[in-house]
Amino acid sequence: xxxxxxxxxxxxxxxxxxxxxxxxxxxxxxxxxxxxxxxxxxxxxxxxxxxxxxxxxxxxxxxxxxxxxxxxxxxxxxxxxxxxxxxxxxxxxxxxxxxxxxxxxxxxxxxxxxxxxxxxxxxxxxxxxxxxxxxxxxxxxxxxxxxxxxxxxxxxxxxxxxxxxxxxxxxxxxxxxxxxxxxxxxxxxxxxxxxxxxxxxxxxxxxxxxxxxxxxxxxxxxxxx
Amino acid sequence: xxxxxxxxxxxxxxxxxxxxxxxxxxxxxxxxxxxxxxxxxxxxxxxxxxxxxxxxxxxxxxxxxxxxxxxxxxxxxxxxxxxxxxxxxxxxxxxxxxxxxxxxxxxxxxxxxxxxxxxxxxxxxxxxxxxxxxxxxxxxxxxxxxxxxxxxxxxxxxxxxxxxxxxxxxxxxxxxxxxxxxxxxxxxxxxxxxxxxxxxxxxxxxxxxxxxxxxxxxxxxxxxxxxxxxxxxxxxxxxxxxxxxxxxxxxx
Ligand code: HEM
Ligand code: SF4
Ligand code: FES
Numbered sequence: 001x002x003x004x005x006x007x008x009x010x011x012x013x014x015x016x017x018x019x020x021x022x023x024x025x026x027x028x029x030x031x032x033x034x035x036x037x038x039x040x041x042x043x044x045x046x047x048x049x050x051x052x053x054x055x056x057x058x059x060x061x062x063x064x065x066x067x068x069x070x071x072x073x074x075x076x077x078x079x080x081x082x083x084x085x086x087x088x089x090x091x092x093x094x095x096x097x098x099x100x101x102x103x104x105x106x107x108x109x110x111x112x113x114x115x116x117x118x119x120x121x122x123x124x125x126x127x128x129x130x131x132x133x134x135x136x137x138x139x140x141x142x143x144x145x146x147x148x149x150x151x152x153x154x155x156x157x158x159x160x161x162x163x164x165x166x167x168x169x170x171x172x173x174x175x176x177x178x179x180x181x182x183x184x185x186x187x188x189x190x191x192x193x194x195x196x197x198x199x200x201x202x203x204x205x206x207x208x209x210x211x212x213x214x215x216x217x218x219x220x221x222x223x224x225x
Numbered sequence: 226x227x228x229x230x231x232x233x234x235x236x237x238x239x240x241x242x243x244x245x246x247x248x249x250x251x252x253x254x255x256x257x258x259x260x261x262x263x264x265x266x267x268x269x270x271x272x273x274x275x276x277x278x279x280x281x282x283x284x285x286x287x288x289x290x291x292x293x294x295x296x297x298x299x300x301x302x303x304x305x306x307x308x309x310x311x312x313x314x315x316x317x318x319x320x321x322x323x324x325x326x327x328x329x330x331x332x333x334x335x336x337x338x339x340x341x342x343x344x345x346x347x348x349x350x351x352x353x354x355x356x357x358x359x360x361x362x363x364x365x366x367x368x369x370x371x372x373x374x375x376x377x378x379x380x381x382x383x384x385x386x387x388x389x390x391x392x393x394x395x396x397x398x399x400x401x402x403x404x405x406x407x408x409x410x411x412x413x414x415x416x417x418x419x420x421x422x423x424x425x426x427x428x429x430x431x432x433x434x435x436x437x438x439x440x441x442x443x444x445x446x447x448x449x450x451x452x453x454x455x456x457x458x459x460x461x462x463x464x465x466x467x468x469x470x471x472x473x474x475x476x477x
Contacts, residue, residue: 007444008434008471079444086336086403086443092237092250092329095303097453099401103446181447187469190462 010075015185017072018178022204024065025171029211035148035224043151047135048144073114080107102177109174116167123154130154155219164216168209175205232258232324236271238283239331244339244347250329253283260320264307265290265297267319268330283330285344292316292456295391298398299344300331305395305454313393313456333394335403337441348394350440351408357436358429359412361421374420387415389457399454402443407451409437410463417470427477430470 003009034046041048051058102109119129124147127134133153135145155161179201183189189197218224234255241248255271262270265287272282288296297314301307307317322328330344338346376384388411396407413430416422422429445464452461 002431002475006431006434006471007438008468009475011444012468012472079446083402083404083443083446087334087401088336089334091300091303091331091334093303095308096401096448096450097304097308099448099450103448104401106446177447184447184461184465185445185468187465187467187472189465191460194462 007079010079011185014072014075014079015182017068019182020068021065021072022175022179022182025208029208032215033211035151035215041142041144043147044140044142044144047147051145069114069117073110076107076110100177102173103181106174106177109170112170113167113174116163116170119163120167124150151215152219152225155216156222158220161216161220165213168212171212172205172209175208176202179204230259231256232260232319232322232326234258234267234322234325235327237327237329238343240283240343241332241340243342248340258319260318262319263290263315264299264301264317264319265315283344284342286346287315290315293391295393298333298346298348298393298395300329300333300398302329305333305398306393306456311456311458316456333398335394335397335400336443337403337405338394338397346394348392350442351392351394351405353440354405354409354433354436355412358425358432359416361416361425363421376419380418384415384418387411387418387459387463390415390455390459391457393456395454395456396451396459397442399450400443400445401448401450402446403441404445404451405437405440405442406445406464406467407455407459407461409433410461410465410467411459413467413470414463417466426470427474430467430474434467434471 003013031046031050032043035043039046096104123129124135127136127150130150130153131137133150135147135150138146138149140146140149155164180189180194180198183197183201184194215224232255236253236255237250238253239248240251253271253275255267256274258267258270265285268283268285275282286296286298288294290297292313292315295313297306299306299314301314301317306312306314307321309317309321332338332340332344333346333348335346337350338348340346390408390411392408394405394408397403397405400406413433416429417426447461449461451464452459
């Protein structure tokens, strides 16, 4: 397939998989926000609903997401390595007019995100980092996993909150370039809409940063208990 | 009169005997330069001094010296063509500089553009991309009537905007990945927009983008440095159009 071998094809695969991960991240953020109480029973009820889905759905979703992440990372590394010698010697004076810190460091912000994803899964999904507050082994009064208790216990620690908030800054950087990049790579852009797409992409990235960082930060300052 | 005021500049110029020579920077002084000199005329003056003192002149590409042929190709202080909006080096004038300035002058640097000598690089990779599909196959014979195929004005204008590309390669020189997406995007679009080019659009985009990779150009990461470097103001919308043509070709 031309999609897997050519320059533009591999870019398109990266863009589609990246954007699917973004869609997941938006849904995940909506789920997290149940911690602020819009859903009766809060985040514990949300987690309970999610886990009562038939397991083929849950596992289909997880494996699909894993495949997207793998494709995205595989081609991200491959394309970046091919590009490293694209300019065999740097110019004596560095002069960039449009490239940004975000666009020049996609491979590094991406790699940090990967590290974060692994840590985050061990922490809140597999729950082996702080077993003493693991939701799976500490049910709430209704007998559901006590996700709220686990999350609150974790973020009362400054170090953990800083890791999460820092990771969200990295996510912001990755997406502030990545979202507009998706539209350009798919060919869904032109000179009239590009300024709008760029601003909207950065705005979405900012909202994701604020939304995700709100949970650990409000817990740290004891607004959310 | 400002003609009487002259500038003295320090030039730090890339000198390289051939593709295998590692090359190095040499420092020269440009004297008696007025604001009316073009950048290339300034180099002509320096070269005359070099020749008089028995040294090798700085070798650089140029032809029309009026901004239309795309031959001139120098990176000045890190900017292809010197960084003035929509201006080739030959149209860059010394009024942009001031007395005492230090100016770095380098060749286009890209994997696909081996250096031939000093500031001259081999840009035949761009010709290979054109040979892969930058044309329409048509039967020879009588000249077709100009208005036999009607083309809406906005479409014709858009195709002309893409066709402004002079093939200088500044987009490649400005791209941190040494990608040729703006050049190829412009050529693919200029033909894909017009009825005569549509017939072979799918084959063309595949062949030209494959040629791009075979020639050693990098992959696009949407920095848009190419558009900033382009002396003809080619817009990255033509890269988006090529990506669109590529996707369409997958289903053709
Ligand atoms: C939370 C996870 C992630 C999300 C939501 C995400 C999202 C995106 C998006 C939407 C793009 C733009 C696609 C394009 O048009 O090129 C992108 C590009 C990229 N990503 Fe990710 N990504 C994630 C994780 C990673 C990881 C783990 C890596 C690497 C280890 C990575 C490396 C890259 C690279 C190198 C690019 C290409 C930059 C470019 O071509 O402009 N990403 N990402
Ligand atoms: S797109 Fe612009 S910079 Fe690139 S070759 Fe054409 S004229 Fe030169
Ligand atoms: S010499 Fe022809 S464009 Fe500069």
